[in-house]
Amino acid sequence: MKFSYTGMAGLLAMLTLLPVANVTAQQADATSAEPEIGGYSPVSYFTENRAELGSAEFAVEHDGRLYFLTSEEQVELFDENPERYRPRYSVCPYSLAYGMVLPLDPTNFKIVGDHLLLFHKSDEKDALLDYDASDLDVDELLRRADANLFLIEF
Numbered sequence: 333m334k335f336s337y338t339g340m341a342g343l344l345a346m347l348t349l350l351p352v353a354n355v356t357a358q359q360a361d362a363t364s365a366e367p368e369i370g371g372y373s374p375v376s377y378f379t380e381n382r383a384e385l386g387s388a389e390f391a392v393e394h395d396g397r398l399y400f401l402t403s404e405e406q407v408e409l410f411d412e413n414p415e416r417y418r419p420r421y422s423v424c425p426y427s428l429a430y431g432m433v434l435p436l437d438p439t440n441f442k443i444v445g446d447h448l449l450l451f452h453k454s455d456e457k458d459a460l461l462d463y464d465a466s467d468l469d470v471d472e473l474l475r476r477a478d479a480n481l482f483l484i485e486f
Contacts, residue, residue, distance in 0.1 A: 367391070367400045369450065372438040374399055374417040375406040377448050383439040394418065416446060421477060424452035426463040429476035433484070434459065444470045 367386070368374075376384035386400025390407050393399070394414040401407050410417050419436075427434040437453035440460045451460035463473065 366398070368397045368422075369399070369419060369436065370438045371400045373401045373406060374419065374448060375401055375409050377441055377443060378417060379406070379409070381443070383441060417448065419450050420447045420474075421449070421481065424459045425449050425473060425477040426459040426466075426468075427452055428480050429468065429473050431480055447474070 367388075371385055372383050373386035373390075376382060376386075384402055386402050386406075388400060390401040390403060391398055392401060392407055392410050392414075394410075397418070399410065399418070401410060421428060422436070424432075424434045424436055434452035434457075436450040438450055440451045440453040440458065442449050442451070442460060442463075451458075451463065453459065468476075
């Protein structure tokens with residue numbers, strides 16, 4: 333994929349129409365009662381290797397974001413190192429790597445190193461399958477997604 337200033341300008345124009353507060357993890361409303369990642373426990377991806385719905389009984393907050401966990405043990409793990417468990421992006425990293433902002437499906441995930449990556453999935457597109465079939469290695473995926481996230485935040 334070639335870099336194009338014209339394409340990037342179009343991307344930036346499109347992104348100005350999106351609600352930026354939904355893009356970055358640092359801009360959450362601390363009083364929000366809606367849990368992140370659809371109420372799925374970020375710890376379960378690492379400890380159970382599956383998407384598992386959490387419970388308000390085991391709710392924790394980090395950086396103004398509310399997460400539902402499944403047990404007191406998960407609360408302890410999360411409290412020890414919340415950055416380890418929270419998703420790296422609040423939008424699909426594969427789509428972001430190509431300049432698109434698509435919502436996540438919390439059940440469509442991959443653990444890559446220390447990163448929880450959640451991908452878009454709809455009737456039309458499964459970004460995790462697309463990523464797995466692509467020639468992008470994880471370093472290039474993260475580099476591209478980070479660069480485009482920076483442009484969105486900027």
